[in-house]
Amino acid sequence: xxxxxxxxxxxxxxxxxxxxxxxxxxxxxxxxxxxxxxxxxxxxxxxxxxxxxxxxxxxxxxxxxxxxxxxxxxxxxxxxxxxxxxxxxxxxxxxxxxxxxxxxxxxxxxxxxxxxxxxxxxxxxxxxxxxxxxxxxxxxxxxxxxxxxxxxxxxxxxxxxxxxxxxxxxxxxxxxxxxxxxxxxxxxxxxxxxxxxxxxxxxxxxxxxxxxxxxxxxxxxxxxxxxxxxxxxxxxxxxxxxxxxxxxxxxxxxxxxxxxxxxxxxxxxxxxxxxxxxxxxxxx
Amino acid sequence: xxxxxxxxxxxxxxxxxxxxxxxxxxxxxxxxxxxxxxxxxxxxxxxxxxxxxxxxxxxxxxxxxxxxxxxxxxxxxxxxxxxxxxxxxxxxxxxxxxxxxxxxxxxxxxxxxxxxxxxxxxxxxxxxxxxxxxxxxxxxxxxx
Ligand SMILES: CCCCC/C=C/C/C=C/C/C=C\C/C=C\CCCC(=O)O[C@H](COC(=O)CCCCCCCCCCCCCCCCC)COP(=O)(O)O[C@@H]1[C@H](O)[C@H](O)[C@@H](OP(=O)(O)O)[C@H](OP(=O)(O)O)[C@H]1O
Numbered sequence: 001x002x003x004x005x006x007x008x009x010x011x012x013x014x015x016x017x018x019x020x021x022x023x024x025x026x027x028x029x030x031x032x033x034x035x036x037x038x039x040x041x042x043x044x045x046x047x048x049x050x051x052x053x054x055x056x057x058x059x060x061x062x063x064x065x066x067x068x069x070x071x072x073x074x075x076x077x078x079x080x081x082x083x084x085x086x087x088x089x090x091x092x093x094x095x096x097x098x099x100x101x102x103x104x105x106x107x108x109x110x111x112x113x114x115x116x117x118x119x120x121x122x123x124x125x126x127x128x129x130x131x132x133x134x135x136x137x138x139x140x141x142x143x144x145x146x147x148x149x150x151x152x153x154x155x156x157x158x159x160x161x162x163x164x165x166x167x168x169x170x171x172x173x174x175x176x177x178x179x180x181x182x183x184x185x186x187x188x189x190x191x192x193x194x195x196x197x198x199x200x201x202x203x204x205x206x207x208x209x210x211x212x213x214x215x216x217x218x219x220x221x222x223x224x225x226x227x228x229x230x231x232x233x234x235x236x237x238x239x240x241x242x243x244x245x246x247x248x249x250x251x252x253x254x255x256x257x258x259x260x261x262x263x264x265x266x267x268x269x270x271x272x273x274x275x276x277x278x279x280x281x282x283x284x
Numbered sequence: 285x286x287x288x289x290x291x292x293x294x295x296x297x298x299x300x301x302x303x304x305x306x307x308x309x310x311x312x313x314x315x316x317x318x319x320x321x322x323x324x325x326x327x328x329x330x331x332x333x334x335x336x337x338x339x340x341x342x343x344x345x346x347x348x349x350x351x352x353x354x355x356x357x358x359x360x361x362x363x364x365x366x367x368x369x370x371x372x373x374x375x376x377x378x379x380x381x382x383x384x385x386x387x388x389x390x391x392x393x394x395x396x397x398x399x400x401x402x403x404x405x406x407x408x409x410x411x412x413x414x415x416x417x418x419x420x421x422x423x424x425x426x427x428x
Pocket of ligand 1 (some may be wrong): 350
């Protein structure tokens with residue numbers, strides 16, 4: 001199999017982060033130095049002080065970077081040099097960016113972010129009340145991301161968006177006990193999304209500029225739907241496999257029904273937000 | 285003499301690249317079936333393949349204002365995945381994230397029209413196709 005070759009490049013010395021884990025050379029025609037400087041610029045633009053959504057093209061560049069180089073460390077150094085804690089909008093946008101990158105970035109991203117929980121913690125502590133009302137949202141967002149990270153630490157077989165196809169190839173769901181626990185953990189995370197999204201909706205105001213807040217719902221819609229589909233398939237599979245399933249699975253099924261109801265409400269509310277519906281297919 | 289040789293080589297060398305550029309330009313029409321078919325044949329040649337991938341990569345990552353470059357590149361890519369060399373399939377399976385991350389592509393033009401919708405839809409379709417080996421194989425076979 002042939003590939004488009006990288007222009008001859010010696011990055012082993014220049015980028016020690018990658019050299020350690022066996023660096024990855026993308027088959028795309030890209031140049032590492034250029035990628036690094038563009039990355040820094042994209043992080044800066046994605047987390048600027050404008051009270052808007054972080055522009056997707058800038059977020060995309062960050063995500064693509066992690067797949068190109070199988071590394072996210074430069075993203076963290078890029079975030080750290082920005083004055084992110086000094087402005088509530090910047091902090092909030094940075095959290096959206098981080099959330100999207102751990103969802104859609106190369107799997108290494110989800111591992112490497114675990115080294116940066118301190119930074120996330122600082123985000124939620126540093127935020128003062130600057131007047132636009134982001135402080136409670138920032139704290140809740142950090143809390144949610146932390147719980148997501150804990151989940152992934154315990155269940156490394158899931159990817160950041162809970163894509164089912166990716167999971168099956170990694171691991172079968174054969175042990176009912178393990179399955180039960182996994183479903184319960186997924187449900188806890190789903191509850192976390194639900195309470196955070198409700199807080200976001202509470203903070204939408206008729207008068208002020210809402211785009212930035214609304215844009216944080218995009219990764220939540222995607223993630224909750226991924227989790228939902230996962231729980232659905234797992235419960236079905238377990239139902240087939242477990243003896244007297246109705247009884248054993250009853251608590252889970254009950255909880256499932258409650259979450260199903262909440263999700264429908266969430267998606268219904270999202271479907272009234274033009275920004276969202278123009279951008280992603282909100283499930284019904 | 286060797287200079288001349290390498291010069292004529294260069295003309296040949298940039299042919300496929302120029303063809304991609306032409307097929308995915310900012311003109312409101314195209315790419316035409318003839319253009320796409322020629323490019324599909326060119327992917328069977330190793331040098332042309334490399335050039336085509338390079339130009340496609342550039343176009344697919346173009347800025348919002350050049351959304352037509354992106355959209356037309358996806359159209360071309362869809363064609364190449366069906367009728368081009370197997371290497372196109374390998375290359376874009378390897379780099380599927382380039383297409384996947386276009387699912388949220390946005391561009392609102394000066395008249396306030398959302399020009400991103402077509403790109404988003406096509407990115408979704410191609411991502412699904414790339415993830416479905418069976419379907420891709422069948423569709424390629426039916427073409428051949
Ligand atoms: C008495 C005398 C009078 C004389 C008058 C004379 C007058 C003289 C006047 C002259 C005017 C002259 C020229 C104007 C020249 C060009 C116009 C620009 C054309 C233009 O639109 O270009 C802009 C770039 O422009 C700038 O970035 C920025 C461009 C800035 C241009 C600034 C021009 C400033 C001019 C200042 C002039 C100053 C003048 C001063 C005069 C002084 C006099 C005393 C758009 O280019 P773009 O790069 O954004 O996008 C292109 C574009 O979309 C193409 O369609 C696309 O190609 P295809 O899709 O393949 O067709 C390209 O894609 P690829 O490259 O990937 O293939 C894109 O890359």
